[in-house]
Amino acid sequence: MAQEQVEEYLETIYDLESRDGSAKTTAIAKCLKIAPASVTEVLKSLSDKGFVQYEPYRGATLTEEGKKIAGTIKRKHRLLEVFLTDVLKLNREKVHDEACRMEHTISEETEDALCRMLDAPAHCPHGSPISPCNKGVGSCAECDGAGNTGMPLVIRDKKIIPITDLRPEQKGRIAFIRGDCKVVQRLSDLGLTLGTNVSVLKKAPMGGPVEISVRRTKLAVDHAIAENIFIEPPLLGEP
Amino acid sequence: MSGCGECKGCSTGGESKIRNVDYTIALAGNANVGKSVIFNQLTGVDQIIGNWPGKTVERAEGLLLHKGKRIRVIDLPGIYSFSTYSMEELVSRDFIALEHPDAVINVIDASALERNLFFTIQLLELAPPLMIAVNQVDLAEKKGITIDTQKFSALLGVPVVQTVAIRGKGIPVLTDAITGLMQDHPVPPVLHYGKEIEERIGKIIALLETVTTQYPVRWTAIKLLERDPAIVQLINAQDPVVVEKAGLLAGEIESIHGEPVCVVMSAERYQIADRIAAEVMTMRPPGEGPLKKSLTDRLDEVALHPVLGYLGVIAVIGGLLVWTFLIGAQVSGFLQAFLSHFEQYEPVVSGPIMDILWNGAFTGFVAGVTLVIPYVLPFYLLLAILEDSGYLTRISVMLDRGMHKLGLHGKAIIPLILGYGCNVPAIYSCRIMETPKQKTLAAFLVTLVPCTARTVVILGLVAAFVNIWWALALYAFDILLIIVVGRIAFKAVPGESVGLIMEMADYHVPSVSVVLKQTWTRTKSLIWIVFPAYIIGSAIIQAFYAAGLLTPVNNLLSPVTVLWLGLPAVIGITLIFGIVRKELTILTLAVIFHTTNFASIMSPVQLIVLALVSMLYIPCISVILVLASEFGWKKALSISATEIIMAIGIGGIAFRVLSLAM
Numbered sequence: 001m002a003q004e005q006v007e008e009y010l011e012t013i014y015d016l017e018s019r020d021g022s023a024k025t026t027a028i029a030k031c032l033k034i035a036p037a038s039v040t041e042v043l044k045s046l047s048d049k050g051f052v053q054y055e056p057y058r059g060a061t062l063t064e065e066g067k068k069i070a071g072t073i074k075r076k077h078r079l080l081e082v083f084l085t086d087v088l089k090l091n092r093e094k095v096h097d098e099a100c101r102m103e104h105t106i107s108e109e110t111e112d113a114l115c116r117m118l119d120a121p122a123h124c125p126h127g128s129p130i131s132p133c134n135k136g137v138g139s140c141a142e143c144d145g146a147g148n149t150g151m152p153l154v155i156r157d158k159k160i161i162p163i164t165d166l167r168p169e170q171k172g173r174i175a176f177i178r179g180d181c182k183v184v185q186r187l188s189d190l191g192l193t194l195g196t197n198v199s200v201l202k203k204a205p206m207g208g209p210v211e212i213s214v215r216r217t218k219l220a221v222d223h224a225i226a227e228n229i230f231i232e233p234p235l236l237g238e239p
Numbered sequence: 240m241s242g243c244g245e246c247k248g249c250s251t252g253g254e255s256k257i258r259n260v261d262y263t264i265a266l267a268g269n270a271n272v273g274k275s276v277i278f279n280q281l282t283g284v285d286q287i288i289g290n291w292p293g294k295t296v297e298r299a300e301g302l303l304l305h306k307g308k309r310i311r312v313i314d315l316p317g318i319y320s321f322s323t324y325s326m327e328e329l330v331s332r333d334f335i336a337l338e339h340p341d342a343v344i345n346v347i348d349a350s351a352l353e354r355n356l357f358f359t360i361q362l363l364e365l366a367p368p369l370m371i372a373v374n375q376v377d378l379a380e381k382k383g384i385t386i387d388t389q390k391f392s393a394l395l396g397v398p399v400v401q402t403v404a405i406r407g408k409g410i411p412v413l414t415d416a417i418t419g420l421m422q423d424h425p426v427p428p429v430l431h432y433g434k435e436i437e438e439r440i441g442k443i444i445a446l447l448e449t450v451t452t453q454y455p456v457r458w459t460a461i462k463l464l465e466r467d468p469a470i471v472q473l474i475n476a477q478d479p480v481v482v483e484k485a486g487l488l489a490g491e492i493e494s495i496h497g498e499p500v501c502v503v504m505s506a507e508r509y510q511i512a513d514r515i516a517a518e519v520m521t522m523r524p525p526g527e528g529p530l531k532k533s534l535t536d537r538l539d540e541v542a543l544h545p546v547l548g549y550l551g552v553i554a555v556i557g558g559l560l561v562w563t564f565l566i567g568a569q570v571s572g573f574l575q576a577f578l579s580h581f582e583q584y585e586p587v588v589s590g591p592i593m594d595i596l597w598n599g600a601f602t603g604f605v606a607g608v609t610l611v612i613p614y615v616l617p618f619y620l621l622l623a624i625l626e627d628s629g630y631l632t633r634i635s636v637m638l639d640r641g642m643h644k645l646g647l648h649g650k651a652i653i654p655l656i657l658g659y660g661c662n663v664p665a666i667y668s669c670r671i672m673e674t675p676k677q678k679t680l681a682a683f684l685v686t687l688v689p690c691t692a693r694t695v696v697i698l699g700l701v702a703a704f705v706n707i708w709w710a711l712a713l714y715a716f717d718i719l720l721i722i723v724v725g726r727i728a729f730k731a732v733p734g735e736s737v738g739l740i741m742e743m744a745d746y747h748v749p750s751v752s753v754v755l756k757q758t759w760t761r762t763k764s765l766i767w768i769v770f771p772a773y774i775i776g777s778a779i780i781q782a783f784y785a786a787g788l789l790t791p792v793n794n795l796l797s798p799v800t801v802l803w804l805g806l807p808a809v810i811g812i813t814l815i816f817g818i819v820r821k822e823l824t825i826l827t828l829a830v831i832f833h834t835t836n837f838a839s840i841m842s843p844v845q846l847i848v849l850a851l852v853s854m855l856y857i858p859c860i861s862v863i864l865v866l867a868s869e870f871g872w873k874k875a876l877s878i879s880a881t882e883i884i885m886a887i888g889i890g891g892i893a894f895r896v897l898s899l900a901m
Contacts (some may be wrong), residue, residue: 052593116497181499186740188505189320191354194498196509205545208640209649215353215513216382220636222648222738 001043004104006030009042010051013060014070022059070177072111077103078124079114085125086118092125119160119176147224163200163229170229171199179228191215191230257287257302260311262421263338264303267331267353268346270317271744273374275299276404277346278314279752281899283412288760295670295869297760298330300602301634305414310421315339319354321361322467322501325673330467335365336454342420343367344413347381349386349401350745352520356512357505359395361431368420369427370398371539372413374450376743377403382533383523391519396428405750429457432507435495441486446481450804464489465501497878519808535629535745542633552634560659563618570613578605586777586816586823586830588785595785596778599714603777604693606820607770610661614691614763618660623757626653627749632741638738644722646729647672651681652807655721657761659687660860663768664761666869676734683728683878685867686722686858689714692821693854697824700850704838709847717854763862764865772861776819789815799887804852805894806845819860824853844897848890856886 016023018223025043030034040056047054051066062070080099084090106111106114115121121130147190160175174196175183191214192198201211201218209228221229265283268274279286282301291298299314315334316327335343345362346354362369373386392399398416402409431437445461452459452473462470463485475482489500496503541547583606587598625631635649642648650671657665662685669681689697702710729736783789789812792798796811804810809831817824829835837846857879858866866875 090858113494143538174497180737181501183737183740184499185322185501185505188502188509189263189322189357190740190742191357191509193506193509194502195506202539202543203639204543204636206640209636209741211543211636211743215351217351217354217758218743220638220639220739220741220743222647222740225738225740 010070011073022061078130081124082121160230162227162230163228166200172225172233175230175232259309262341263311265313265340267315272348274405280410296326298331343369346372349373349376352516353512366455373401376401385521387519434667443485450477452803500630513767536880548637567614571609574609595781599778600774600782601772607773619758619761623754624749629746645725646736654685661690663865664764666865673737695822696853697850700846705843769861802892834866848894852886852890
């Protein structure tokens with residue numbers, strides 16, 4: 001059985017399972033527009049491979065292994081949808097089918113690159129959540145930089161905000177910095193590197209400079225420059 | 240901040256004035272770490288401050304005598320990185336890499352170890368005989384930070400000493416360690432980056448076999464990987480293939496991290512710095528020490544307060560100016576009275592030519608003395624105290640927003656305030672601005688700031704014979720004009736502007752040696768440029784006048800002076816005299832009319848218009864010279880031309896409006 005077919009089945013079962021609790025043969029057949037008899041054939045084969053648990057008449061549920069594959073495909077699918085809508089400006093109605101075909105061919109590397117380029121979107125254009133990647137990184141900012149250090153997976157779905165939105169005395173971690181190359185260089189030379197903990201000490205009135213504390217030093221940064229320093233604020237309960 | 244520019248003695252290129260030295264050492268480090276204090280401790284008064292050859296960057300060097308050896312000490316500019324963000328960085332790295340100093344002392348601030356180490360790591364890449372002076376350990380101690388010097392030294396593989404430079408602590412140990420370095424020339428160990436970086440550095444080093452540079456190979460490789468413009472250009476001239484391949488490797492890193500390679504490298508260096516700092520630094524956990532806010536935090540609550548902060552700025556700058564002029568006028572009057580015992584202060588414009596020349600030179604000298612000693616010197620002294628204490632950075636922050644309207648940012652307040660003393664050092668201090676556009680804009684606006692000489696004119700014409708309020712109104716108008724002109728110039732001058740990024744160092748008690756040095760550096764440019772221009776210029780212009788060469792000028796200028804500005808025709812000559820030095824305008828006036836009661840010869844409107852035109856019409860000759868040396872003749876002359884046109888335009892309008900109103 002072709003890899004693409006396997007993935008398509010697992011994806012469908014994933015959807016049906018999360019809707020109905022399990023994926024009935026008839027429902028799968030309807031979704032994929034295939035005869036129920038062939039669906040039963042395939043489910044048996046998937047069960048043999050250890051991707052699903054299949055009981056005739058009751059339907060199929062995904063095993064851990066199956067869930068992992070389905071989850072990755074879903075993630076690729078939704079990232080592609082965001083890409084096709086936001087970047088290539090395709091019609092929202094068309095992107096689902098397009099993504100359905102592309103999702104099976106893109107590599108993990110492309111998936112990561114898409115995620116970074118799109119600044120780790122949390123939802124697809126249709127509003128479904130995009131799951132975080134399963135890499136062992138603490139945050140998107142460390143994506144690929146940290147490698148497999150075995151750090152616990154942190155929920156990535158935090159809102160990323162400009163440092164100017166932090167309240168005085170509030171802390172956060174630098175997610176990324178945008179802007180003129182020289183300015184970004186200068187900021188990172190002064191210690192505002194990715195993943196660094198920073199806090200806002202004061203904000204001068206009327207869009208004046210923002211005073212930032214980093215590594216026990218204090219910097220006054222122009223408001224317009226500070227607006228391009230993006231921060232992950234701490235989760236509730238974190239100090 | 241400012242240099243002597245025209246001073247011939249110290250602009251002799253790579254060779255310096257201090258000769259017959261046995262060794263050369265350099266001090267390197269961040270700004271605000273007390274590097275200058277260590278420099279002063281090492282060298283005493285034997286210092287020469289000039290420019291780096293061909294660069295508008297200050298070069299300070301001094302002589303240290305130790306165990307019978309003559310050691311030249313170079314104080315490199317205070318910088319945070321070698322990323323060619325500025326000329327200071329380029330000058331420093333080229334000095335260390337190409338002139339091979341016998342030792343480099345990296346001065347670091349014990350309270351901000353990580354950021355200082357970030358620079359140390361880059362120094363290590365250049366591989367000079369290096370040592371570290373951990374300074375301000377007393378202040379760090381107060382914040383609960385202690386540093387294990389031995390562990391530090393072992394980790395980095397270079398000597399490390401602790402100092403409290405401001406009290407001379409640790410200086411003897413430092414000098415001994417320097418001696419060791421100078422004799423042994425140890426090569427510091429290499430610090431390794433992450434695997435994916437090191438692999439690529441290795442590949443570039445292999446490529447570099449075909450290329451010869453004076454820089455260390457590993458450093459060159461790192462810079463190629465960082466796409467450093469200067470090094471890329473250098474290697475490209477020899478072997479473009481190397482640059483191309485290095486660019487591909489840099490691209491790989493960028494694709495892994497999704498960030499520009501230079502930013503990745505900074506993050507890598509900070510990772511190393513964080514790791515070393517964590518090993519050598521002990522921080523007293525909060526709770527054990529005093530929990531109260533630091534003095535700096537408490538002062539900042541007032542200094543950066545939305546209301547109190549601005550009141551503070553106005554009070555401090557206003558107070559500075561008022562105090563200077565109240566005291567200055569007294570001292571100046573006294574000095575002038577004293578010096579007139581030797582020669583008449585008013586210009587002599589008839590009689591033997593030698594008398595005229597002598598009188599011109601003498602009055603030029605007197606003018607210099609009576610301006611510099613009572614006004615400029617105390618003003619700059621107070622300003623240096625304010626600057627070294629850390630308050631000037633707070634003023635910059637408070638005024639940043641307003642400066643944006645002029646295409647500048649908060650730091651530009653320093654040249655503008657200096658301008659009230661004398662425009663010459665103020666223009667030098669425009670070097671602190673980042674881009675060429677911002678430097679030019681700041682310098683242009685500085686020339687519109689009424690310096691002490693112009694203040695003398697305003698006070699002498701308007702405050703004395705109209706009233707003080709009109710004098711103050713002229714000041715207020717000038718500030719308004721600076722804002723309007725700044726806005727227009729911001730749009731008209733091409734180039735880029737960058738926003739404020741500035742370290743906010745803690746407040747501290749100013750160091751006497753640093754304050755005196757700063758004051759001297761700024762005042763010195765007056766002695767080298769303003770004094771000669773005053774003395775020579777005054778002598779020449781008086782001789783010209785006496786020879787009758789200037790009389791046609793009155794007629795030539797009369798359409799402007801008489802018809803448009805509504806002033807007496809002889810004002811043409813006084814304005815020409817004013818180019819040499821602004822207060823010469825009123826002195827010449829006194830000579831021509833044989834009276835110092837200007838109210839008897841001119842109406843209040845004429846007095847105000849004359850003061851206004853004198854304030855604006857052209858920078859004096861010293862300023863034009865300095866503008867030319869910093870920015871070239873083209874810019875110097877276009878600034879002068881703009882101001883002549885502007886002054887005449889505004890003067891004429893003022894004459895008409897005021898005639899209606901008064």
